[in-house]
Amino acid sequence: MAAQDTSPAPEEVAAPTMAPHGTDYAAIAMRRERRNNLALVSPALLILVVGASGPLVVMLIYSFLAAGDYGGVVWEFSTQGWFQVFLQRDMFDDTIGFADAHLSIFWRSLSLAFITTVLCVIFGFPTAYFIATRPPEQRSLWLFLVTIPFWTNLLIRTYAIMEVIRNEGLVNTALMKAGLISQPIQMLYTDFAIMLGMTYVYLPLMVLPLYASMEKLDFRLVEASYDLYASRMNTLRRIILPLVKPGLIAGSILVFVPCLGAYVTPRVLGGGKRLMLGNLIELQFGQGRNWPLGAALSITLLLIVMVALLIYVRNASRQGGAHG
Amino acid sequence: MKWTTGAGLTAAALLASTGLASAEGKLNIFNWGNYTSPELIEKFKKEYDVDVTVTDYDSNDTALAKVKAGGHGFDIVVPSHSYMPIWINEGLLLESRPDQMENFEHMSDRWKDVDWDPGRRFSVPWQWGTTGMAVNTSVYDGDPNTSAIFMDPPEELVGKVNVVPEMIDVMNLAIRYVGGEPCTSDREVLRKTRDAMMAARDKWMSMDYGTTEKLAAGDMVASVNWNGSTLRARMQNPDIVYGYPREGYPLWMDSAAVLADAQNPENAKLFLNFIMDPENAAMISNFARYANGIDGSEQYMAEDMKGAPEIDVPEEFQSAGAFNPSCPPEVQQMYTQIWTQLQK
Structure with a gap:
């Protein structure tokens, strides 16, 4: 679209090309450009359509099929997969009730993802602020430092966290050597471990968008606020926060969404005793041999994320309208 | 034209290389x-x-x-x-x-x-091999030859037991602990199994693989575990013993x-x-x-x-071991339901 907008207006092109045959070169040029644009965009479109929508369509179809006896699906229509997402037939008295196990796993995933997002804001905001207030020539160095964890594979970083917090790990050994505790503190395999791991892993995803909006922040406004006797809290709340809100929201989405479907971190650090959504889905595709349920659960996860995003978009546009 | 020739050559080369590969x-x-x-x-x-x-x-x-x-x-x-x-x-x-x-x-x-x-x-x-109990005797020196290690953990092991998340093995250990047969679809037995497991799981620390290293390092002091893995752990940490649940265990x-x-x-x-x-x-x-x-x-x-107690099943425990049958799909489904309940 942008390319078309910047293309020369037809009149300008038409003037020097008054062709003897009376051909409309301008129209041809525009058509050609449109065709070229399409050709240039098509690889990206193809990847998006085939790579992103393709698997989703497969999941959607699978969720309406019957489960194969040994995994896989049988090609006959069935709503069992969807039925089992929220409801279950009690295996002992055949009554139909809510699938409380699934609901509580959904709830755990939502709350852990939410808390992790809040933690990322708490740690990410000062970090981004710190970087944004450095002299410009230093900023890239700090940003560079923030991205260092990305150089290492997620699984390895998660195992590194495990080494730090396990019973014979760094923290416990240090505390015991210092004589502060006599028994190791059980940190591994707790919800604390899951949140620590996820906060560590996703923190850069909060810092980077926050930094992007803070970098654009006009710090003269902050000074002006102080000049007008606003307290620090007031300045933060009424000047800085509204201005960096887009970054804050972008960061929160970037953290919340992957946390909701996190698989590796709860598995390695949480000890697998309490499932999160990602692990529940994996169970259905693996030992549970119930692919339709797994597919339906995946799509439910997707829908939750979409609803969350829609609420955000509606709120953002309403507020944008109100503030002009 | 040049491009086409190049592509043709590349295709030919690809064909040739896949030809070699097979x-x-x-x-x-x-x-x-x-x-x-x-x-x-x-x-x-x-x-x-x-x-x-x-x-x-x-x-x-x-x-x-x-x-x-x-x-x-x-x-x-x-x-x-x-x-x-x-x-x-x-x-x-x-x-x-x-x-x-x-x-x-x-x-x-x-x-x-x-x-x-x-x-x-x-x-x-x-x-x-067998699936049984691995116990660190420096923490608990009682009898390791029982599924009670994870189904009704002794006081010393409360909150410290690991259970490998191998559904069929663990379900069959639990079913035999309450007196049923592997792959049973008897609802009374399954209800008993579920209730016993739900009561026990609050006394577990985790449901995780990677038991060999963690048992050896002391991160886990008891676990449902495989015999060979326990042997490898014992070679690094002599306090580890392997127990054959007398209530029944899977081969x-x-x-x-x-x-x-x-x-x-x-x-x-x-x-x-x-x-x-x-x-x-x-x-x-x-x-x-x-x-x-x-x-x-x-x-x-x-x-x-040679003669390792993890490999050579002692005479008295030989009869308790049985191969897991292949459970029918509907039984597998019931197990998955209990299993999900367990980890909710």
């Missing part, structure tokens, strides 16, 4: 992770001048799903006994007739005619078989015969520390494995 002298093994002795592979390579690739999987279901999907390019797979009938009935395995191979005579009589592969027409024992055997759509079936058959040679079978055991089912391999085994 040439003889290759073998692709699809096996459990951390389970294949590199020494064994090296020896096979040298002896038959075959290029061997090993790819890992982490569960029977993963392996089954991958192979069923097709296009995998594997020649050998090593399913557990309870999955073997599925593999055979779904037509995924080649009837390679190990019973007619040269080294078949070395197979222990006990394994020559088994329920999951009568007459050994498809598969060769890789390793077999298992993983067997190597040739895939029906193998690219290199002849090399795969050579490999099956190769691992029935006692010296080679011993290499498998020396690596993963499980028994192998080949007579005469003992003399080649590492010193620490």
